[in-house]
Amino acid sequence: MKIRNALIDKKRRGSAFVFGTGLALVLVVLGVSFVFLMMYMGGQNETKNATDAGILNTAKRALDQISIKLNVTDDSEKCFADVCTDKNYDKLPNFLPETNLRRINRIWAKALLMNINAEAAQHDGNAGSGTNNATSAYNSAKSISDKLADKLTNQGNLHGFFDELSQQNSVRMIGTTVQVKSLPGANWQTSEMDRQDESNIVLSGSSPFNLPPGFTLNAAASTKCARPNVPANAQNWFFLKGYQPISANGHDFWQVPFQYDQKPHLVSKSIFDSDKVANKALAWDKPIPNAYSAEGQALKAGAYGEKAMSWALSNPRQPFKMCMPHSFVKIHLDDMKAHFYFYPFDFPPLPAIEFGPAISYGYLTDTVSGAPMPAGGILCATVTPQASQLVGTDVVGRTLNQIIFSIPTSFGGGESKIEAYLTNRMNEMICEPGVTMSTSDMHNVLSAPEIIPFLAAGKGEKDFYVFSTDGKTIRCLPDYLAFPLAPWLATEISHDPDGTESKIVNDAESPAPMFSTPIVVPDPFCTPFMQVGWGSWHKDVAWRPGTGYNSCLGTVRVKRWTEIMSWGACNPL
Amino acid sequence: MRKRAARGSSFIEAICIATVLIPITLVLLDCITIVIANSMNDTAAKNAARAAASQEDGGNAALAAEKAIAPFKKPSPIINSLSIKELAYGADTVSCTTTIDIHLPMPFPGYTNLKFDAKDIEPIVGKKVNP
Numbered sequence: 001m002k003i004r005n006a007l008i009d010k011k012r013r014g015s016a017f018v019f020g021t022g023l024a025l026v027l028v029v030l031g032v033s034f035v036f037l038m039m040y041m042g043g044q045n046e047t048k049n050a051t052d053a054g055i056l057n058t059a060k061r062a063l064d065q066i067s068i069k070l071n072v073t074d075d076s077e078k079c080f081a082d083v084c085t086d087k088n089y090d091k092l093p094n095f096l097p098e099t100n101l102r103r104i105n106r107i108w109a110k111a112l113l114m115n116i117n118a119e120a121a122q123h124d125g126n127a128g129s130g131t132n133n134a135t136s137a138y139n140s141a142k143s144i145s146d147k148l149a150d151k152l153t154n155q156g157n158l159h160g161f162f163d164e165l166s167q168q169n170s171v172r173m174i175g176t177t178v179q180v181k182s183l184p185g186a187n188w189q190t191s192e193m194d195r196q197d198e199s200n201i202v203l204s205g206s207s208p209f210n211l212p213p214g215f216t217l218n219a220a221a222s223t224k225c226a227r228p229n230v231p232a233n234a235q236n237w238f239f240l241k242g243y244q245p246i247s248a249n250g251h252d253f254w255q256v257p258f259q260y261d262q263k264p265h266l267v268s269k270s271i272f273d274s275d276k277v278a279n280k281a282l283a284w285d286k287p288i289p290n291a292y293s294a295e296g297q298a299l300k301a302g303a304y305g306e307k308a309m310s311w312a313l314s315n316p317r318q319p320f321k322m323c324m325p326h327s328f329v330k331i332h333l334d335d336m337k338a339h340f341y342f343y344p345f346d347f348p349p350l351p352a353i354e355f356g357p358a359i360s361y362g363y364l365t366d367t368v369s370g371a372p373m374p375a376g377g378i379l380c381a382t383v384t385p386q387a388s389q390l391v392g393t394d395v396v397g398r399t400l401n402q403i404i405f406s407i408p409t410s411f412g413g414g415e416s417k418i419e420a421y422l423t424n425r426m427n428e429m430i431c432e433p434g435v436t437m438s439t440s441d442m443h444n445v446l447s448a449p450e451i452i453p454f455l456a457a458g459k460g461e462k463d464f465y466v467f468s469t470d471g472k473t474i475r476c477l478p479d480y481l482a483f484p485l486a487p488w489l490a491t492e493i494s495h496d497p498d499g500t501e502s503k504i505v506n507d508a509e510s511p512a513p514m515f516s517t518p519i520v521v522p523d524p525f526c527t528p529f530m531q532v533g534w535g536s537w538h539k540d541v542a543w544r545p546g547t548g549y550n551s552c553l554g555t556v557r558v559k560r561w562t563e564i565m566s567w568g569a570c571n572p573l
Numbered sequence: 574m575r576k577r578a579a580r581g582s583s584f585i586e587a588i589c590i591a592t593v594l595i596p597i598t599l600v601l602l603d604c605i606t607i608v609i610a611n612s613m614n615d616t617a618a619k620n621a622a623r624a625a626a627s628q629e630d631g632g633n634a635a636l637a638a639e640k641a642i643a644p645f646k647k648p649s650p651i652i653n654s655l656s657i658k659e660l661a662y663g664a665d666t667v668s669c670t671t672t673i674d675i676h677l678p679m680p681f682p683g684y685t686n687l688k689f690d691a692k693d694i695e696p697i698v699g700k701k702v703n704p
Contacts, residue, residue, distance in 0.1 A: 017590070020589070024593050169692075263699055
């Protein structure tokens with residue numbers, strides 16, 4: 001009995017120790033498990049954070065680091081060299097043009113603008129080779145865009161950008177030497193988000209956007225900033241619409257949406273997935289994506305690893321204007337001449353006959369003397385215009401604006417057409433978003449007083465060039481003064497517009513304050529009864545449109561001349 | 574006499590077990606605190622770096638980073654302080670190191686307060702290209 005009781009006591013004491021030890025073990029196991037669980041969750045969080053950093057870096061780097069080189073020996077690609085820059089405007093020609101996600105909308109926009117010019121010229125019936133050139137530009141823009149799309153959708157080109165940042169971020173809860181690396185596979189995808197929102201291409205002003213006369217941009221092609229709180233400086237801006245076909249000259253042009261001033265940011269999987277082409281069709285056969293997904297993995301050697309996915313929407317945060325930075329308009333002034341007319345067989349207002357050589361004069365007043373016309377009047381042996389008649393008073397001291405637009409003016413409103421063409425073209429040269437040129441601004445450019453001395457210097461044909469020196473302002477100067485201000489002009493200035501010329505102002509006429517007395521030598525047995533001379537000023541203005549394919553946006557050709565009429569008539573004795 | 578001896582031995586057993594269990598529990602509690610604090614520090618570093626990366630320059634980045642960690646600075650019996658140790662706003666990336674100073678709930682001699690660093694690197698997305 002004693003022995004039994006002793007055993008029971010010992011058992012009681014032992015069970016307490018066993019219980020205590022068991023409880024301690026359970027506590028230790030639970031505690032350690034909890035710590036590991038916390039570390040696992042922390043590791044998952046760190047992996048996710050590193051993946052987020054990696055995809056954000058990918059979305060950022062993809063803007064600039066994945067690029068397509070343009071072939072400058074091919075005119076249809078070379079024409080985009082001036083928009084293959086992050087600057088709005090570059091004074092120097094670009095001999096090594098490259099485009100990327102940041103710039104691709106500029107290429108599409110310039111191609112669109114060329115095709116708009118071509119369509120407007122077709123409307124006017126003077127497209128010439130502009131239609132084919134614009135089509136070549138479209139084909140090249142599409143080819144460049146397709147190449148860029150191929151590169152951007154090839155995940156192998158993106159892994160490096162991901163690893164660059166993901167590997168720098170610590171995942172110490174998994175292991176101090178562990179790094180998050182890209183995990184190639186089906187989870188690296190692209191998406192076309194923010195559909196119908198704005199691209200980073202700003203239009204000139206508001207509708208009709210200073211486009212050429214004869215072209216109307218479809219209302220569905222433009223939009224205001226789609227952000228809920230539009231930044232103040234963009235509230236009045238219109239942008240081309242992203243992932244929306246924009247038609248011109250029979251082609252569809254595309255833009256990648258980039259909300260104004262929006263930073264590259266992470267997006268949710270559900271929105272990303274819903275905007276993938278596979279889930280939401282897009283008419284663009286090879287769209288350039290603006291959103292990317294990535295998968296990363298933190299792998300501890302010989303142990304467990306953790307994976308995470310992230311999705312990000314890219315944005316260059318840089319608006320550009322739809323423009324042609326390296327483009328110009330030529331203003332050609334024909335040689336001005338004085339023509340001498342006589343009435344050998346009739347009298348005013350019947351038609352006169354020109355006789356004798358026309359005499360050139362310049363933009364300073366000059367005197368001209370015509371040759372005597374034998375039988376230059378009824379019963380006249382000769383009629384000689386009065387010597388040393390003053391010409392050029394209609395152009396002396398005038399600005400280029402006055403040379404083009406002032407008297408004589410046409411009755412058909414031709415000058416207003418020229419105004420519209422020139423204002424449109426100047427707006428196509430402006431590259432600064434938000435800056436526009438009004439008709440009044442256009443006149444101011446052509447009214448620059450510094451042009452007057454260049455007009456006055458010598459006689460003969462004269463050329464002036466309208467171009468931008470900084471993307472914000474427009475100048476009009478002769479070539480030798482233009483080159484230092486815009487060195488790119490040197491390689492482009494010889495190009496003529498690809499359209500054909502049409503006369504917009506056709507022989508506008510104005511009486512000139514020129515009165516004279518011709519010298520009449522009567523036929524035998526006749527005596528003079530009429531010796532009257534007068535003059536008139538005349539003007540033609542022609543427009544030859546250019547698409548901008550070769551940098552030339554058009555030529556305005558101005559022809560001015562003076563007609564000196566000499567009416568002599570005699571009576572028989 | 575036997576009953577008294579049994580009660581005594583049970584008391585001794587309880588003390589023996591307690592001397593093992595209580596330190597284990599306290600150590601585990603401290604461990605959990607350390608893990609949670611580190612996780613919080615990671616999040617703070619991440620938030621600060623991302624806020625800084627959204628700014629256009631270093632000055633604004635520092636302000637944004639401070640603002641981002643403000644919610645972590647609420648008075649707490651565990652967290653003595655959480656601060657930005659280093660913020661480097663570079664050309665392409667922002668690196669942010671935060672330090673958390675915690676007071677262990679069950680301090681051991683020599684381990685009353687502990688400091689941990691967390692570092693996060695983010696790509697700068699707030700900088701604009703100058704045209």
